[in-house]
Amino acid sequence: MSTDAKLPPAIFLMGPTACGKTDLAVHLTRHLPCEIVSVDSALVYRGMDIGTAKPDAATLKRAPHHLIDLIEPTQNYSAEQFRQDALRLMAEITGRGRIPLLVGGTMLYFKALKEGLDALPEADPELRAEIEARAAELGWPALHAELARLDPKTAARLKPTDAQRIQRALEVCYLSGEPMSALFARQQAEPPPYRLIEIALIPSDRAALHARINQRFAAMIEAGLIDELRGLRERFDLNPGLPSMRCVGYRQAWQFLEGEIDAAGLYATGAAATRQLAKRQLTWLRGWQGAVEFDCLRPDLAEAVLGYLEMRLAE
Incomplete structure (x- = not known):
């Protein structure tokens, strides 16, 4: 058996x-x-x-x-x-x-x-507030475009209006210095x-x-x-x-x-x-x-x- x-x-x-x-x-x-x-x-x-x-x-x-x-x-x-x-x-x-x-x-x-x-970085309230302020000024599609430069694999599966997930993916990139997709791939x-x-x-x-x-x-x-x-x-x-x-x-x-x-x-x-x-x-x-x-x-x-x-x- x-x-x-x-x-x-x-x-x-x-x-x-x-x-x-x-x-x-x-x-x-x-x-x-x-x-x-x-x-x-x-x-x-x-x-x-x-x-x-x-x-x-x-x-x-x-x-x-x-x-x-x-x-x-x-x-x-x-x-x-x-x-x-x-x-x-x-x-x-x-x-x-x-x-x-x-x-x-x-x-x-x-x-x-x-x-x-994978153990992703914990949420950072100050950084999140900064991302939200930029989104209010530029719009989430603009931040999605930034994510596409930093983490194209994650951006490809997200809609340009998916605020919650775009915010988290950018937060992970900024805090870890690595794309979220790379962290997931190593898990x-x-x-x-x-x-x-x-x-x-x-x-x-x-x-x-x-x-x-x-x-x-x-x-x-x-x-x-x-x-x-x-x-x-x-x-x-x-x-x-x-x-x-x-x-x-x-x-x-x-x-x-x-x-x-x-x-x-x-x-x-x-x-x-x-x-x-x-x-x-x-x-x-x-x-x-x-x-x-x-x-x-x-x-x-x-x-x-x-x-x-x-x-x-x-x-």
Whole structure:
């Protein structure tokens, strides 16, 4: 028996937004001794339910999820924090004789868990304030252009308007004297002490996934996304630069409340941003090593994935 085979199993269930991960995960918990650990950077926020497609109370009662509703929308949650929390929970779940089922679409979190993260320089408030002041004067696209000179690999995967990540990448360059991409490239793989069974849900028809995304975003608006954000703005000291308010859907809802877009623009830009998110997630998944792919559109998806997992768990 190999060393890997002696390790306790853990399941990664990865896929783009609107591919059906939650429904599939709940189905799996009915047939396997699994506990769900959310791998989603938006579900950590309390009160952000509609725009994150957070499982409803009935679903959570049937299949409790770890790592949701952790923090307020004014707070931050990092990939390293996720890794620490997830490893602790996985140990507890395994200790109960059950199987950790990690489900989500935040691929950086999956990467952090599987490989670890390089020790990047800690945030420097003074430097961040300086970067923000320059952005206010020149605009984030100009700072993105500067990042492209200092760290072309990181700049290539960021939008010129992605303020949070541009700021962090520039901060790392200034503090370390090296590009963030170079620091990541040097990191040593630190696999968790589990036999990972990795599944990627990939749509055979991108247009069909886009139709799901469009329908779901329309349903979020109908369910009260605007009222949800209005209530959050009344309860908390929020601003559009917070990570929580940069989540897809909330960013566009904020623009609507500020009168920058109308109802038609809210739907159009929100659905388009969600489609772009799915595209980025699929780009991550295409380069992911070790995952078995399943078509998320196949009618027998639940049965097929369950059968595969039962086979792998019996090994």
